[in-house]
Amino acid sequence: MNGLLFSGIKKLTFTETPDPTIVEAGDVILKLELAGICGSDLHPYHGREEGLDLGTVMGHEGVGTIVEVGKSVRSLKKGDRVFVPFTSNCGGCFYCERGLTCRCSSGQLFGWVEKGRGLHGLQGEYSRIPFADSTLMKVPEGVKAEEALLLGDVFSTGRFSAEMAGVSEEGTFVVLGCGPVGLASILNAKVMGATSVFAVDTIAERLEKAVLFGATAIDFKKQNVKALVLEETDGRGADGVIEAVGSAAAERLGMDLVRPGGTLCVTGVHTDKAYSFSPVEAYNKNLIYKTGRCPARYYAEKLLPLVREKRWGIDRLITHRFPLKEGAFAYQVFDEKRDACIKAVLTT
Ligand SMILES: [Zn+2]
Ligand SMILES: [Zn+2]
Structure with missing residues (x-):
């Protein structure tokens, strides 16, 4: 597949990278439809935090369709349209049970691979989602992809x-x-x-x-x-x-x-x-x-019915759209706040 890869400070490359595969029985593979570029993506982009491996697929905000399902996945099937909160979460640990899904004992941040460990991000054609049952949420009828994307991070x-x-x-x-x-x-x-x-x-x-x-x-x-x-x-x-x-x-x-x-x-x-x-x-x-970091999965569940019913127009937060393959340029525009850019999304 192709993905937007971290290639050094202020350097991203849209290029060929290995297809993600099912590793654990609770995983699914997601085919991307829409990804967000987030302010926190700019930290590794600028090299303010050390550690991101070269070749890491960027991004932690995404909406897509499930194309492959691990053996133990119960609530999701191939073809489901879902959105991704920015961390994975097991749904059953001390923190998940208390709604602090962002601090799940086995949770990981998407788009962060360090010394070969961690999760690739969502700014690629496909991505692997661990603990799919407790991490992902379905995009219901009447909710736009953009609204779902924002529920996975910014709006929550x-x-x-x-x-x-x-x-x-x-x-x-x-x-x-x-x-x-x-x-x-x-x-x-x-x-x-x-x-x-x-x-x-x-x-x-x-x-x-x-x-x-x-x-x-x-x-x-x-x-x-x-x-x-x-x-x-x-x-x-x-x-x-x-x-x-x-x-x-x-x-x-x-x-x-x-x-x-x-x-x-x-x-x-x-x-x-x-x-x-x-x-x-x-x-x-x-x-x-x-x-602290928002427990986005917990909030998304609370807010999804309200966003659907009240029509707040939360997608007005998005000002710019780019094709995924122009992601490196999109980061520049977003980073430099060029052309009054507030929030940029990438589409496949
Ligand atoms: Zn974000
Ligand atoms: Zn957990």
Whole structure:
């Protein structure tokens, strides 16, 4: 088959790679229809995290059709159209039973092969999905492939973030960074009933989209974020801040904006080794700090019926489409935010 392979820093190649095969009895083989490019794919792309083997098929967001089924697979069959949460999960361990599917004891992240171990990603014509029964979800009638794709990661991460930040009808919430996860957090906060949501970014098109989703835009370069949030909250600060950037500066700003007893939710993937604030500051603010990877499988199950019924138009998050074979170019456009790109998908 052909796949989009990691070939070095900022270098991807669409080329021939071995076909995936059934390894465990619970595996299926998926034929790709739609794959997403995610902000976290940019970490190995830029070489910010060491370890990804050359030749790894990239990507962890996908929708496709099952073409081969392992012996012990019960709930899925050949021809089923499914979507993939970004990690595999066994469905039966301590963590899976508690809904923390992202920390499954035998779960793996798609698109991460290191020293020959791990799972290839979904940005290839075919991929192997372990624990298919508990990992995959069927795409029901009435749900678009794009919506299913976003439920496998970005939209679910948005709900997870909004819940972590304690979003409610009352209260003032701030979302730092209007990339796909920030925008998905805004969309979720609004459908959860939040009335006051500030969206902070510097890119006009992203702020416009945030406004479209119901937030009040703050251009970080032109406006004083802290003054605006304090003014809105009688000088207290925000009840909850969602940091959807993954940078020390954004985390620091979140700390400055949150009120005493409020929640700072850090959902951007961090590679920093230390916090951008001190334990003293956290103590003096009675800070609630929440962070971590979204248990996407758990959230997808919760959100799928709602997305189907309420027609929130979550696929408005997607701005660009490319053929899979032009994936290397698509990464450049997405990485450089060229042509107002917010979220790019690859089609076969
Ligand atoms: Zn993702
Ligand atoms: Zn598990």
